[in-house]
Amino acid sequence: MGPDDDKNVLQHLLHLEAEASALVDGAQTEADRRLSEAETQCRLRYEEEYSAEVRRLETEFGREIAVVREDYKNKLDAYREELRGQSVNTDAFNVLADQFLGKK
Numbered sequence: 001m002g003p004d005d006d007k008n009v010l011q012h013l014l015h016l017e018a019e020a021s022a023l024v025d026g027a028q029t030e031a032d033r034r035l036s037e038a039e040t041q042c043r044l045r046y047e048e049e050y051s052a053e054v055r056r057l058e059t060e061f062g063r064e065i066a067v068v069r070e071d072y073k074n075k076l077d078a079y080r081e082e083l084r085g086q087s088v089n090t091d092a093f094n095v096l097a098d099q100f101l102g103k104k
Helices: 003-085 090-101
Strands: none
Touching: none
């Protein structure tokens, strides 16, 4: 092998190295693009599912609040009716209050 052959081999090897480097750079760029696209798709899916779950929970919460409010109203109405049904003995109360306060 002569000096020109060595030079040609080295140039060929350098050319192959440059092509390999370009292939690696292209593959890295494509991998980055695919990762970015997959991340975007995953983020969109997450946001859709998260929003759907939030809506479901808010609806369920609203129903539960309505049930609790209705139960509270019913219990309050029942308590008011119970109070209306009780007789008030103001004379006995006044005597007891006077005794308690030390007036008699």
